[in-house]
Structures are given as structure tokens and as C-alpha cells.
Amino acid sequence: MSVHQTILDKINLKAPGDIFFPTEFRMLGTDDAIKMALSRLVKENKIERLAHGIYYIPKFHDLIGAVKPSLEMIANAIASRDHIQIKSTGISALNKLGLSEQVPTRHVYITNGQPRTYHVAENEIHFKSASPKKLALKGPISSLIILAMDEMGQSEFDETLANKIKVLLQNEDPTLLENDMMLAPSWIAKELLSIISKS
Template sequence: MERMTESIMQVATTLPEGVPLAAKGLLHLGSRAAVDQTLSRLAARGELIRAGRGIYMRPVQTRFGPRSPSAEQAIEALAAQRGETIVPSGASAANALGLTTQVPVQSVYLTSGRSRVLSLGRQVVELRHAPRWQLALGNKTSGQVVRALAWLGPEQATGALPILRSKLTDTAKMELITVAPQFPTWLARLIGKLVHG
């Protein structure tokens, strides 16, 4: 068992900050039960952080002691590792675009994968499965516009159009028009008004 502990920690130390260590990626070291047991033991000792089911991360060492990796780094690494699209929620997008002054209390991201919760130390990050159209333009400004308008809903989204017009480049407008057929009818109509004035 000590040999497996050393092997897992060797793998963990080669990973950049925030990159998750998945139990499935360690099956070359032993059986799933043995890997899970060793990971649990390492988490109990504080050498790894259990972020979610089968997902562990190495704590970041600072001069003030160990801390959890940032949510942004962890989400970015998880998206790359799992092949998922993961983007900030509509509330976060609306805040980033200046459509609301409300700052989301909880970190919520939309994902093409299954819904789940990650624990990064004291920070809890919720991943919610979202329809494909909400993820269509990823982390681009045009993607933020889609998620912000979806979050505002048909009644309030119209009031956001003047603010959005001043922030969008011609490229972003073209991106929105290109993917508009994927959107619900009310949103496709709104995108037309946004782009064509």
C-alpha cells in the first residue's frame, strides 16, 4: 500500500496547479478499490483534497501554508480532462457584462456533462447540466451574452439590449447570428433585434 501511496503522490506532484487527479486515471497502479482506498487515505492526511466523487487535487503550497486551487483553474482543468464544455452561469455572465450589480453568492457553472458539486476546500462549486444552445459559444463574449439573456428571461432581456449593443464587436454579432437557429424562438428573435437594431 505504501508503494501505491508513493506512486500516486509522484503522479500528483507532476500535475500543474488545479489539475484534477482522477481515480480512473490511476488504475494502472492497482485495482479500483485499492486506488480509491489510497486516495481516501491521502485526503484524510491532507496530502490531497477530495473535490468530488473520484476527483482529487493536490493542495497548493504557499508561504502561508497549503490552500485549495482556485475554482477557475480547477474548472478549466476539469473541462480539458473530461472533454466537457464548462462555462460560468448566466448570473455570472450578466454581472460580467454589466447587466446586473448582483454578484452570485455561490459559484455555479454550466456544463455539457452531468450535474455535480465540487468541494475545493471551503469553496463549493456547483456544475449544472445545461442545454447545448447555452454552451454554444463557450467563454467568448458572445457566449456570455447568450447565457446572460437566458438568465434574464424573455420579460427582462429586452431592457438589456442597449447595454449589450455598446459592448459587442462586429465579430461577436456575427457569431450570435450564426448560432441563433439553435436558440429558443424568443431568444433568436431577441438576438436579431440586438444585432440588426
């Protein structure tokens, strides 16, 4: 059986919307043969190329048509492939928390892996190295808040943002919040303590 057919058989087992990488097929042939097979499958509309070395199974919705994976889904798929940890930061974190309506074209994540940038259409996924302390943040809400505030800087922090954060923190596990406040930069810990004490 050809490399092309073997890869197609494996791809047919995947679900629409699944993200995958050429490395999954390494045991089936040479890198060049795999690359050629994937290129042919793209031309046959069996798969789509999201970025260099990143593919997905086309997914369609009856009303909106083609549904492509979000940048967050792609970032998480890369992290899973590389067995690394990632966390949203900056505008991506603010957007995820609903603290900003700005839709970032550059999604930034801190990681314990190698710093890298992936170009996806007009957007970028950027992995940047971070200290173990930042990666030790545990709260699904408080970690995003701390990373967003850290990226934003103290000068950008205001009363409006503080009031929004106050509401969000009410949904965080107190134990995880306590853990994250101990790891936060001093000015952020001070601001969060002030917000909590007003609750």
C-alpha cells in the same frame, strides 16, 4: 513499490493548483487501494480533496495563503476528464460577463454529457443537458449573452442590461455573432438585432 508511493511519485510531477481524479491511477492498483492511498495523502497534507473523487495539489501565495481552484476551473477539469463540452449559463454567465455582481454558489453549465451535480464545499457545480443548437454557439461573448438571456427570460430583460450588452458585443467577432444570432431563440435574436442596429 507500494501503490501509495507510486501515486505520490506521479503527484510530485504535477504543479501546485493542478486538479486531478482517481481514474488517472487506475493502472496502479485496485480502486480500493487507490482510494486508501489518496485518503492517506490527504491526511499527510500532500493533496487536498475538493469534492467526492476530485483532488488538487495545494497551492500557496505569500500574501493570501492557500489558493483553491475556482469552480470554473473545477468544471473545466471535469469536462476535460469526461471529454464533454460545457458552457456557462444563468447567473454564472452574467457574472462572467460582468453583467451581475452576484456571486453564484451554484454554477450551472449546459453540456452534451450526462446531467450531474457536484458539491464543492458550500457550492454546487451543476451540469444540465442542452440541445445541440445551444452547444453550437461559438462566440466567447455572444454565446454567454444568449445563454444568460435565455435563462433569465424576456421579462427580466431591460434597457440597462441592453446598454451593457451593446458595449460587450462590440468586442465580439462579427462572424461568430452572426452564427450565434441565427441559433438564438427568436426573442433574443430580435433584442440583439435591435441593440446592434442602435450602434
